[in-house]
Amino acid sequence: MAKTIEEINEKIKAGKAVVVTAEEIVGLARKQDMKSLADRIDVVTTGTFGPMCSSGVFLNFGHSNPRVKIGGGRVTLNGVPAYSGLAAVDVYLGATAAPESDPRNSEYPGTFSYGGGHVIEDLVAGKKVQLEVNAYGTDCYPKKTVSTSLALKDMNEAILFNPRNCYQNYNVAVNLSKKTIYTYMGILKPELGNANYCSAGQLSPLLKDPYLKTIGFGTRIFFGGGTGYIAWWGTQYSPSIKRTENGVPSTGGATLALVGDLKQMSSQYLRGVSMTGYGASLIVGVGIPIPVLNEDIARWVSIPDEEIYATIVDYSSDYPNCTGKTVGEVNYAQLKSGEVEICGKKVPTGSLSSYRKAREIAGTLKQWISGGKFTITEPLFNFPGPDSGYKFKPMKEKE
Amino acid sequence: MEKKYVFHFPRKFVDKPIMSNLVRKYELDFNILKAYITPEEEGTLVLALQGDEDKVELAISEVKELGIVVQSIASDIKMVRELCTDCSVCIPLCPVKALTLNRKDFSVEFDPEKCIACGLCIKACPTKAMVLTI
Numbered sequence: 001m002a003k004t005i006e007e008i009n010e011k012i013k014a015g016k017a018v019v020v021t022a023e024e025i026v027g028l029a030r031k032q033d034m035k036s037l038a039d040r041i042d043v044v045t046t047g048t049f050g051p052m053c054s055s056g057v058f059l060n061f062g063h064s065n066p067r068v069k070i071g072g073g074r075v076t077l078n079g080v081p082a083y084s085g086l087a088a089v090d091v092y093l094g095a096t097a098a099p100e101s102d103p104r105n106s107e108y109p110g111t112f113s114y115g116g117g118h119v120i121e122d123l124v125a126g127k128k129v130q131l132e133v134n135a136y137g138t139d140c141y142p143k144k145t146v147s148t149s150l151a152l153k154d155m156n157e158a159i160l161f162n163p164r165n166c167y168q169n170y171n172v173a174v175n176l177s178k179k180t181i182y183t184y185m186g187i188l189k190p191e192l193g194n195a196n197y198c199s200a201g202q203l204s205p206l207l208k209d210p211y212l213k214t215i216g217f218g219t220r221i222f223f224g225g226g227t228g229y230i231a232w233w234g235t236q237y238s239p240s241i242k243r244t245e246n247g248v249p250s251t252g253g254a255t256l257a258l259v260g261d262l263k264q265m266s267s268q269y270l271r272g273v274s275m276t277g278y279g280a281s282l283i284v285g286v287g288i289p290i291p292v293l294n295e296d297i298a299r300w301v302s303i304p305d306e307e308i309y310a311t312i313v314d315y316s317s318d319y320p321n322c323t324g325k326t327v328g329e330v331n332y333a334q335l336k337s338g339e340v341e342i343c344g345k346k347v348p349t350g351s352l353s354s355y356r357k358a359r360e361i362a363g364t365l366k367q368w369i370s371g372g373k374f375t376i377t378e379p380l381f382n383f384p385g386p387d388s389g390y391k392f393k394p395m396k397e398k399e
Numbered sequence: 400m401e402k403k404y405v406f407h408f409p410r411k412f413v414d415k416p417i418m419s420n421l422v423r424k425y426e427l428d429f430n431i432l433k434a435y436i437t438p439e440e441e442g443t444l445v446l447a448l449q450g451d452e453d454k455v456e457l458a459i460s461e462v463k464e465l466g467i468v469v470q471s472i473a474s475d476i477k478m479v480r481e482l483c484t485d486c487s488v489c490i491p492l493c494p495v496k497a498l499t500l501n502r503k504d505f506s507v508e509f510d511p512e513k514c515i516a517c518g519l520c521i522k523a524c525p526t527k528a529m530v531l532t533i
Contacts, residue, residue: 050486
């Protein structure tokens with residue numbers, strides 16, 4: 001029998017909702033039919049914890065005395081430049097920003113030991129960061145320089161706003177060339193020396209609601225250890241991609257733009273990262289609840305690792321040159337076993353996404369919901385679906 | 400004087416008595432700490448060399464000229480548990496399986512006994528959980 005979100009929320013508030021993780025339901029679905037699962041289970045919680053480059057934070061520092069206008073000037077936090085093209089004391093600090101002094105890849109492969117993602121982690125951890133401002137001065141904002149240290153609690157708003165998180169699925173990266181390469185998918189050894197993936201598979205949010213039937217604008221989520229919301233569909237959103245019979249995409253697919261209050265978050269779920277030869281980034285922990293409204297949703301949330309496929313891509317040539325060629329497909333059960341067979345060769349696997357942390361996030365969200373603290377949101381609207389014609393286009397460049 | 404080194408032998412050298420020639424020629428004492436052959440038949444040898452300092456250096460430069468990669472070990476590698484996120488991106492890079500994934504709780508485990516201090520995990524770890532100690 002179909003349920004409504006209102007009915008589920010009544011049960012949550014009464015402490016009677018039946019909540020399981022997206023991993024637990026895989027086990028339950030091996031023993032029970034979809035009808036009884038859909039009747040019994042109210043909410044399935046998901047989780048993911050991996051580097052998500054398109055992340056960053058809006059910060060408001062409050063006004064200095066006399067006033068300073070950072071807009072149009074320059075600003076750094078712990079030496080890392082932030083975007084200053086906003087109002088007087090609003091900035092946006094992106095996860096991949098690197099200090100001017102960083103040699104980057106001129107000392108190949110660069111170490112990128114500190115960048116925007118690390119500043120965000122330091123702020124969330126309660127550490128003070130050094131703010132340096134160079135402004136041009138105006139009649140109403142006369143001050144030209146600021147040099148001070150600030151902690152997150154000293155700031156007004158700190159809004160984590162990530163334009164692209166939670167890729168529905170992701171490539172498995174390999175290297176078919178004869179030399180080691182340094183990528184955002186990690187160090188890839190030559191001639192299929194390793195295969196790196198980046199998804200929690202059966203625990204990952206958008207793999208468990210492949211058509212985003214319950215996830216949309218305004219959905220409340222676990223975000224970086226606090227609560228956040230889905231603010232829009234993410235950049236590079238691509239719903240019209242290849243899907244397996246169960247509806248699950250075997251490539252990128254959907255993405256989400258996420259928003260939340262950084263002050264509520266925890267450095268346990270927001271971690272700065274340094275990818276050798278690539279750059280700095282931010283690991284983001286996200287968990288999304290999926291209300292089990294009917295048997296279709298019960299079926300999707302129960303899809304196991306062995307039925308979720310990822311596309312293998314060569315990062316030495318096909319990826320950088322956008323050839324669109326692929327090396328094959330493997331499922332997440334194979335990837336998680338530690339070894340996959342590619343082109344007849346046994347290749348060891350590594351993951352950039354932490355399954356342990358994904359499990360922890362799904363478990364925490366389950367507790368929040370079971371404890372009546374966290375209710376399910378009905379999306380204000382749903383995002384473009386596979387039949388919408390919405391596509392992810394390449395860059396238009398001059399011939 | 401004793402110094403520790405890691406020798407990486409390309410496949411073509413695996414059946415050649417390089418170390419014994421070297422030891423005889425430069426009058427060195429050696430103690431093999433670890434030896435390992437990868438599935439690609441590349442050899443990794445960790446050993447402590449003892450002898451006259453100049454002779455040790457000559458020996459090292461001779462093997463390097465042959466095309467063998469030599470690293471000196473001045474230190475050990477340690478995992479800082481609280482920095483590790485258990486992502487597992489280091490695991491396929493470790494040539495001696497000192498890093499493994501526990502498939503029950505999906506945590507990354509490090510066995511310092513197996514480690515040959517090649518340093519690849521340090522370069523690979525996104526959260527700097529693998530560090531050199533002196």
